[in-house]
Amino acid sequence: MARSVWKGPFVDGYLLNKAEVSRASGRNEIIKIWSRRSTILPQFVGLTFGVYNGKKFIPVQVTENMVGHKFGEFSPTRTFNGHSADKKAKRG
Amino acid sequence: MARIAGVNIPTNKRVAISLRYIYGIGPKNAKDIIDHLGIPEERRVNQLTDEEVLRIRELIDREYRVEGDLRREEAMNKKRLMDMACYRGLRHRKGLPVRGQRTHTNARTRKGKAVAIAGKKKVTK
Numbered sequence: 001m002a003r004s005v006w007k008g009p010f011v012d013g014y015l016l017n018k019a020e021v022s023r024a025s026g027r028n029e030i031i032k033i034w035s036r037r038s039t040i041l042p043q044f045v046g047l048t049f050g051v052y053n054g055k056k057f058i059p060v061q062v063t064e065n066m067v068g069h070k071f072g073e074f075s076p077t078r079t080f081n082g083h084s085a086d087k088k089a090k091r092g
Numbered sequence: 093m094a095r096i097a098g099v100n101i102p103t104n105k106r107v108a109i110s111l112r113y114i115y116g117i118g119p120k121n122a123k124d125i126i127d128h129l130g131i132p133e134e135r136r137v138n139q140l141t142d143e144e145v146l147r148i149r150e151l152i153d154r155e156y157r158v159e160g161d162l163r164r165e166e167a168m169n170k171k172r173l174m175d176m177a178c179y180r181g182l183r184h185r186k187g188l189p190v191r192g193q194r195t196h197t198n199a200r201t202r203k204g205k206a207v208a209i210a211g212k213k214k215v216t217k
Contacts, residue, residue: 066176073178083209 009039009068019044032057036072051075094137094145097158102137110137111148116158125151 003010012035022031030050045064050057051071058075060066066074094110095101102110111122126133129147131140140148152158157165173181183190189199200206 063176065172066178069176069178073180074176076179076182 009041011038011041016041016043019047022047030057030059033071036070036075038071040066040069040071042067053077094140096145096149097152098160100159104136104138106133107131107135107137107140107148108133114152114158116156116162117152121156 015033015035015038018031018033022029028048030048032050032052034052036051036053040062044062045067047062049060049062049071051060051074052058053075054077060071060074096111097114100114102113108119108122108126111117111125112119117125125148126135129144129151131144131148170184174184175181180190187202187204188195189202193199195203
């Protein structure tokens, strides 16, 4: 079920501060965040975030059409490299 | 023979049924259309007057997104997700279920027909 509109989008508060600080500093450095559950807001557009996936910070350059999605959507937590073939069967 | 919204030629069925042959018009929309135009439910397509056919055609053109336009819109939405490289986009790319369904078993609609794993040992009794 979708979130009630009256609540507004969910964002961890400190992200707003972090974004502000980074904007003010002018350098476009990666902002490390752990808050995968936060919604991407319009004021984040253009910034680069490092979204933690449990192991690494995945750099995410926020573009306009990412607004409304969550940070976690852009930082996959699972790796799948395909199944290995059965060695015995290969030989035989 | 009635041509509505491009290539669709539904024949001697009830109007509400044959309208559903158009991509983008299902039971609900078909019912809405005939109700809106005051066409009785038991009327069949080959009993429609030219004027009625025309009105159906106009209504669909005006109010509904069907066939090519709808397909294009869908493709655009998919492409948007894929270009963003978000989770849903990745699932679309890989042809796996997008909305969190299990893939351990089933998911055959998305994955297509089962393919035998190369080199898997057969169980012998």
